[in-house]
Amino acid sequence: MADGGDVPVIGDKPVIERVAARPAEETYRSPGEWVRKNLFPTPFNSFLTVAVGLFVLFSARGLLNFVFSEERGWDAVRTNLRLIFTHAYPEEQYVRVWVCVGVVAVLAGLSLGLFASRGDGLRLRKIANGLNAAAVAIAGGIVLREPSVLVGADGETVRDGDGVVRQSFAEAMTDRWGWWLVAAILAVIALALRRVPERSDGSHPAVRALDFAVGALAVPVISAWVYPWGHYAFADGEFIAEPGRTVAMSTKLPWTVMWVLAVASLIAGRWVRSRVDERALARLRVVVSCTWLLVPFVLYWVVLRDPDLDWDRILTVDMPLALAFGIGGGIVLRWLTKDGIGEFGRISAVALLGLAAFHWVAAFMGWYPMLQKVRISFLLLAVMALLAHNFSGEAAKRRRLVLAWFVITTVFHYFATVMNTPSTVETPTEALIGGFAVTLVVAVFTLMLSFPLGVVLALARTSRLPIFRVMSTAYIEVVRGVPLITILIFFVVILPLFLPANMEISLFASATLGYTLFSAAYLAENVRGGLQSIRRGQYEASDAVGLSTVQRTVFIVLPQSLRASIPPLVGQVIATFKETSLLAIIGVFDILRMANSVIPAQTQFLGIKREGLLFVSLVYWVFSYMLSKQSQRLERRLGVGER
């Protein structure tokens, strides 16, 4: 706090030097001086400070009185934490949820270890100031909140003629000794941090910001071992006050394991980074990034659902099919990249595309039956064939294309099989998961599907070929002109009526589809903004060195334009994440619907709604804030706005 507000004047050092030496030495001012300088410099500013301060104080008091009021039914939230986060996912299968969290923790640790830049670090004095501010805020809150209501021996609140009877102020202050203790501990830690001596070279002692964040995460994890957060378990329609069965008690071990996994993989990532050279590091980073892309599919379709695989069918149908496409397609692609195949190769690729399209027309007209995944495989092969001429020539390039085809076929056929296999995880309701988990799943799948679609739409809209340009423009303008909720209701209510008989599409799938199409249109516009920021010279230069259109787009234009459009893209990501709350309206049991209608409808918590909504807002805010912070880091690293 005391470091804030440095106007570039004070001190005997010239301004120029301060700018040049970036981690500028900050002049330390006493709190009194800081207050006078920043809060009460002129009479008018003093008036503003007082007015705004009073407003903030009254708002804080209102919020505190609301949150800590004896009338609040926070038990409704604490008892329903399971419902809020995973809906009806069976308790005995929870280890699957923890595996998912663990995989994400490990990947996050590895990525941070491999990618994170060192930065300036967080000065201990700054941490101490933050802790001090927290202690002051807690102490202020203790004093601000109105005295608690008296509760009689029968558990009912005590009333007299004027309403409820409250404690005296002194009683209330002594009653809140726990909070005083917390404030005191924070202040003591802050004092201790301030006492850490300067390093021998005169610089301020600091820790890496990442280390500090990871360490701070340990506090809630450890607290679960000390204090039984959450409510006692709810079983067989009754609250069972059985010690050791609160939310904290049942999750403290898993959360500890998750934290240890994250820390261990962070350390491992750093160790590997210090050991390998730049080239290997770049490769490792690609591997980790690709893993991130695959992980949502594996976690949702394999780990959470635990597909009940029918091996007879897999061995007789699925595996031969994948092999036939892998090998047959590999041969076709290898042949298409042969030296001197020229125009003939392109004609063959277009013929292949025609064949793939014909299968879809046939499906629509009902001429002959065919597995859907075969149709999709033909389409994928046709797309690869169209790209093939870019890889002709060198043996290594040709091998790479065939290898890519093998990987694509394997991954696609694997997931197609897994997704069409019924789940072994039995839930009482139709959906596998709900609550916050469905929010995350829909948001992640929407982003993964809409990003490529959005980039393609943006490229099509800036294309020189009128057919692509007109179609893409029409799509984007239509989708942007329709409210999201309309699209969602269309996909959920109307789409099932158009589907062939016996074909169902789950609510979750149709909603994801709607979100994807909507979000892609907006992403396309953001990417187009980036595309237009690329100067003509870049295009001319890539033409001059003889790059093909695909090469120019993939290697020159897209990397620059995506970098330029990071801020709006992240804005769209956060918007999509928050827009998943519209799922509540179309009947998906997401986190908002839990708080808004499911919990208030439980007999024992009838009408308790505001508590749940406040909690849900908090969850949304935490995740959106994390996304926003990450995007700021990304912008800094890629130097957006500086170059």
Add this chain to the structure above:
Amino acid sequence: MSKRLVRRFGGLLAVLALLGAACGSDDDEAADEPAATTEAADDPAATDATEVELVQADDDLLDTVMARGELKCGVSGAAVAFSETQPDGSQTGFDADYCRAVAAAIFGDAEAVEFVPLTAAERFTAVQTGAVDVLMRNTTWTQGRDTEVGMDFGPTTYYDGQQLMARAGDGFTSASTVADIDGAIVCTNAGTTTEQNIADAADAAGVSIQLNTFEDFDIVTTNFINGACNIVTTDGSALVGRKANQQPDGEEWVIFPPTPISKEPLGPTYGQNQSRFADVVNWTVYATIIADEKGITSGNVDARLGDGSLDAEAVRLLGGDGELQTAMGLSADAFHSVISQVGNYDEIYSRHLNPVGLSREGSANAGWLDGGLIYAPPAR
């Protein structure tokens, strides 16, 4: 050159033909892309995905359900005492138990239900598209819904009706009528028939009221508690639940008039023209009512079958001869499973509706022998 071209194309076609042959000819994988995945691959009835039809009119729903091994039952998931989602995700309530009863009749297992929570907007589409087999979701039986929406209604399981709730401190009693509410601020939730009903009732009684509507009934109740509304109105069952749970200390809420201002018969709903399935649902409801009439409960059903204290009708219903049940396509002891696993009407009612303060006595939901409307045709 042209010869080479032909050879090349021939080779390409041969490869493609091989691939096509390897593809198999069944088409039960309806959609493979991640965004549009169906979990219907295990459904033996799903054979031809290319035929476009709105409702599977040719398939017999009862056979489909039996082949699936699970009943898909549409519920609200957020209706106090009718279908509540518990903190562990399970469904409880009056409607949820009737889902279990139908599953017990079809499969002999009350837990063979997949609950499909639906919003009010989705529920009819869900029945039409076959996303649910039966809808147990506080759906009022009206002429329009029965004839236009493409669904049929089963026997009414709960007779509800719109009532009003006010503070006793404002001079209202449970014998008050709509004529007594002149000048009051009446609140209700928007977008339902309750708004129209209270306006009509006020007109008919010749009183003027100020009608305020809010998005949902939780907000209506909050406004009632903090005094912004003098009177709230909605279905009587909901009012009783609110009174039982949210009436503040030192205040007395009363519900009136004794005869509701609207009729809201609630019961099971299923797709149109599925008479075999409809028979099963209807007779499951009737079986619980007959069992209640004869005092057969989940606790005493086996004992009473054993000691021969049951009349011929009850024995027939519980599987004595059994041909009535087998003629419906069920096992002979189908309704025995219903009674022993879920209970009779009174058990289901008192398990869920008594705790929120809804009692059968004196209401339309009493048995016909006690002056109510709960009545079943004879089982013979």
